Amino acid sequence: MTHMNSTxxxxxxxxxxxxxxxxxxxxxxxFTAAGVWPLLALLADGSAGPARAELAQAxxxxxxxxxxxxxxxxxALDGVRGLGTATxxxxxxxxxxxxxxxxxxxxxxxxxxTGDLEADREVxxxxxxxxxxxxxxxxxxxxxxxxxxVLATALALTLKWAEPFRxxxxxxxxxxxxxxxLRQLMRTTSSLDPVRVAxxxxxxxxxxxxxxxxxxxxxxxxxxxxxxAPAAEVLATGIAAVSGALPSVAGDALxxxxxxxxxxxxxxxxxxxxPMLSVSTVVFxxxxxxxxxxxxxxxxxxxxxxxxxxxxxxxxxxPLAISxxxxxxxxxxxxxxxxxxxVTAVAAxxxxxxxxxxxxxxxxxxxxxxxxxxxxxxxxxxxxxxxxWVTDPEPAAQPRPRAAGLLPPPPFSGVRLxxxxxxx
Numbered sequence: 001m002t003h004m005n006s007t008x009x010x011x012x013x014x015x016x017x018x019x020x021x022x023x024x025x026x027x028x029x030x031f032t033a034a035g036v037w038p039l040l041a042l043l044a045d046g047s048a049g050p051a052r053a054e055l056a057q058a059x060x061x062x063x064x065x066x067x068x069x070x071x072x073x074x075x076a077l078d079g080v081r082g083l084g085t086a087t088x089x090x091x092x093x094x095x096x097x098x099x100x101x102x103x104x105x106x107x108x109x110x111x112x113x114t115g116d117l118e119a120d121r122e123v124x125x126x127x128x129x130x131x132x133x134x135x136x137x138x139x140x141x142x143x144x145x146x147x148x149x150v151l152a153t154a155l156a157l158t159l160k161w162a163e164p165f166r167x168x169x170x171x172x173x174x175x176x177x178x179x180x181x182l183r184q185l186m187r188t189t190s191s192l193d194p195v196r197v198a199x200x201x202x203x204x205x206x207x208x209x210x211x212x213x214x215x216x217x218x219x220x221x222x223x224x225x226x227x228x229a230p231a232a233e234v235l236a237t238g239i240a241a242v243s244g245a246l247p248s249v250a251g252d253a254l255x256x257x258x259x260x261x262x263x264x265x266x267x268x269x270x271x272x273x274x275p276m277l278s279v280s281t282v283v284f285x286x287x288x289x290x291x292x293x294x295x296x297x298x299x300x301x302x303x304x305x306x307x308x309x310x311x312x313x314x315x316x317x318x319p320l321a322i323s324x325x326x327x328x329x330x331x332x333x334x335x336x337x338x339x340x341x342x343v344t345a346v347a348a349x350x351x352x353x354x355x356x357x358x359x360x361x362x363x364x365x366x367x368x369x370x371x372x373x374x375x376x377x378x379x380x381x382x383x384x385x386x387x388x389w390v391t392d393p394e395p396a397a398q399p400r401p402r403a404a405g406l407l408p409p410p411p412f413s414g415v416r417l418x419x420x421x422x423x424x
Contacts, residue, residue, distance in 0.1 A: 148348050283334050
């Protein structure tokens with residue numbers, strides 16, 4: 001368990017570092033370091049020289065421990081309810097693989113690259129689609145005539161909410177989404193515990209835990225910072241908070257008033273003493289393509305791409321260098337649940353060398369009506385399985401004329417949220 005805890009910390013640390021790059025462009029995105037980290041670990045195990053040192057630094061653990069950590073991580077993920085994972089290896093028929101390295105690979109597909117690019121592409125795409133239930137249709141790898149090896153992981157999660165949302169078309173009244181017709185989600189629960197506030201370098205971050213059903217092992221956390229807070233800082237604060245590295249205050253311990261970004265809490269006259277938490281958010285659907293070599297240093301692949309040398313003698317006696325490293329990822333958040341998937345692949349080429357109130361009760365309302373982050377988290381280990389940033393929610397369908405009395409009820413009662421500060 002100690003080794004697993006250190007691996008979780010290492011993967012979450014890579015998630016935070018990657019998040020700082022991934023959201024820097026200002027648009028929405030989704031990514032999963034949990035799909036990249038095992039591949040880097042397997043490469044590190046077979047590497048040598050400067051490439052080995054760079055991969056160990058990116059991983060956050062010694063290269064000598066990497067293969068065992070990758071196997072342990074993938075085995076643990078394989079036991080998570082609602083999550084499917086797979087590892088695949090395809091090598092050219094004439095590429096000799098070192099027995100010591102290949103024996104450490106997790107169980108999975110072993111295939112052969114025929115050199116027929118169209119046929120090989122069809123096989124790889126079929127594997128990606130099959131292992132993600134069709135959520136990712138293509139293997140994110142650039143095949144070339146000299147591609148000698150492809151190593152890939154697939155991750156797909158399907159999560160049903162313990163308490164579903166209600167969906168209705170709505171238009172935020174202020175903020176960057178003001179006036180846009182969006183697919184809005186609303187629900188009310190009888191506990192303030194799902195919402196927490198953590199203080200990060202760029203100010204407070206409100207984190208809402210949307211709990212998966214009892215037969216699931218995962219939850220999703222929505223993260224909202226101040227209007228001027230950088231997306232990277234919001235994600236980093238959220239990751240630190242959900243992993244326990246940064247303290248946070250639960251909703252029932254927060255003071256009345258504006259307790260955090262998008263969060264208002266008050267004590268009101270009510271017919272029941274039970275607390276209530278009202279949540280308003282949006283449906284979102286994201287997909288992203290990541291070229292890991294665009295930031296090769298982050299992933300420890302800078303030296304490994306130099307084809308003048310061979311960097312992986314522990315993988316094969318034939319010199320190899322990295323020619324491609326990419327990830328395709330997607331995520332969907334809706335009234336009933338959440339889906340996310342990612343396929344990550346690296347390729348190697350040859351290298352040289354309403355009743356009357358009778359009680360006082362606490363009411364809280366939180367709304368996500370401007371760009372926010374999200375994390376899919378394994379409940380037991382606190383491993384972040386997927387992360388992302390939402391800037392463009394799903395639009396509402398073209399409204400039809402509605403009969404009187406069919407409008408949805410106001411999403412919040414008892415607590416008035418302050419107007420959203422102007423966006424920057």
